[in-house]
Amino acid sequence: MDLNYTPEECAFRDEVRTFLREQLPADIAGKVKNGHAVQAADYRRWQGILYEKGWGSPSWPKQFGGTGWDPVQLHIYDEEAAAAGAPRTIPFGLKMVAPVIMAFGNAGQQQKYLPGILSGKDWWCQGYSEPGAGSDLASLKTRAERDGDHYIVNGQKTWNTLGQYADWIFCLVRTDPNAPKQQMGISFLLIDMKSPGITVRPIITMDGAHEVNEVWFENVKVPVENRIGEENKGWTYAKFLLGHERTNIAGVGASKRELGRLKRIATSEMKNGKPLIQDPLFAARIAQVEIDLMALEITNLRALSAESEKKAPGPEASILKIKGTEIQQTLSELMMYAVGPYAFPFERASREEGDLKSVAGPEYAASLAATYFSMRKTSIYGGSNEIQRNIISQMILGL
């Protein structure tokens, strides 16, 4: 047993560090490190830089233009990128639909869609959840009826993240309402967001942000060639996709960065004439989350190491999702508590323009309450933490 990186892995880490130091734009890194909102243009710019370097998609296999890195290299990259303040990868194209297209799409689909995802030219979003289909996703109702060479799609998707920027949406639709099991009547469609009949309506979340949308489909014509794999087999592809959503699910690198920010804030804030970080109760709360994060880091490395040995990423990912999101939430909570009443000011107009301005108190306090409220989503999305516990009890514990 050895927790150290091999010399080759250390050399790789140095290469990643050098690249990030030289190529990651300072303005973007500044936003990430200080908790400011990263704009769509920033994400596109960074994806372009990664694409130029040949690192457009670290997790893809080489044949599709990926790096072919192994799980440990991917982990090193994620850690270093997070520490340097690189924006998170918007997962919908690179990490979600692309693996499905690679595994189940035909050659024509692979040639048509993958290059645009890799270069960042095409922004993708997800059409999974519906108002009546959340945790019970397979009960989805959006209909796709065959009409010659097309499907006619009608229905409503929701919790669609960043769809206001999207060129394409991948959707689960019901093609056979009479199938004996609801999982058996679902198909997987790729839909051009410019298609007539699509309406995107913003959902403003409690932090004032416009991150999610409702997407309405009204007689939207989708060519049959945009279907992935077989008709009514979409549930299989959907489950495959959810498996891939889990890479880097622990978010250890980003949480380490946020822990550093928490400590900086708690060092600046004063209590009883001393820095807050020296207050015994607050110090204990920071220590608790730091210790939990240390444990998660090793648990994550154990999962990666099992993956490297070609043991498929299994239901153990649910542990990483639960602990990872709990830690993210705690960090955001402690940062808000650290600034006390200066967490209160909130200038809605600046949020609507994309970021929160400091209107009173220290600059670093401006976004902390909004971030705290926003982070409540993490235990709800991507399979709620209760669903993750169901997965553990059924798939691991056999209950």
Added chain:
Amino acid sequence: MDFNFTEEQQLLADTVRRFVRDNYTFEQRREILETSAGWSRETWNELAGLGLTALNVPEEHGGLNAGPVDTMLVMNVLGEGLVLEPFLAAAVLAPALITRLDDPKAAGALLPSIAAGEKIVVVAHQEPQSRGELANVATRAQTSGDSYVIDGLKSVITHGGIADEFLVTARSSGKPADADGISVFRIAPGTAGMHVKSFRTIDGQQAADIEFKGVKVPASALVGAADKAFGAIEGAHEIALSAICAEAVGIMEAINAATLDYTKNRKQFGQPIGKFQALQHRMADMFIQAEQAKSMSYLAAIRCVEDDATERRRSLSAAKVVIGQAGRYIGQNAIQLHGGMGMTDELMVSHHFKRLTLIDLTFGDADFHTQQFIRVTQAG
């Protein structure tokens, strides 16, 4: 990065596991518990025969010099079986301390018989006021001609009642909490002025309070340099802390397996109680906590011999916090999920729970190590 064990390590773990499964069933353990000694010399000899007493002894003294990862694997199994024999005290802590005191004469006198399982040497360090703080030694050692005179109380020394010899820590200079000024002495039980009060502990193990009233020992009883033992004491306790974390992990996995088994078989309202989601989610959380604890036990085993003191101390304290908290969560909920049966003396789960609980209170509890973690992190 590599989480695999060597073939030798696998073999060691398998051998010990087979021994414990064959020779340390619930009934066999109960028989040992009911003897007046409360432990079995015969079993101890068998464990020695498997090489366990030699694991932490250097090769030049007849040992295997195996290291903390091997110790971890052994402790996992001994935890699972709730083995009552003094492996942690006499085969981990004592040889680790002697080795670190860098005293060839004492090492030559003690280590070969420890390795062979012939002699039970017990470290008498803990005191009523020390509560995990390793430098907090109030027991005094005053020079008197060619001798030292020892006065003080060592409290709840595990396996103190069966020791063939003690390694007693005492303050030869400085104030009660100073790291400097602590020395270690070899003292045999029965030395004039020494009173050993033995008792059972609630986890079925045994311990003793050892009182020293004007106990006179020759200067030759000093092990290592006078006043300079703290580094060795800390180092040895770090090895032992890593080991006890592994013992806890073995217990947690056994408790979780037993709870799972129970909830799959116990029927109420016409179905196994494991079908109820409230219980499923509880067990999912118990599983998560055991995995996190296992991760930290790995970290402790790797870092307990790390040269960088900040990194070493941080990792060990973090590990003890996670193990203490996970142990409490898993133990308490296992009893809850077993219902009335969990309260009885008749199932292994209550015995596991008791040992797991005392592990949190050993070598500093989760609160102590949270404070220690903060201290080390802020100083580093």
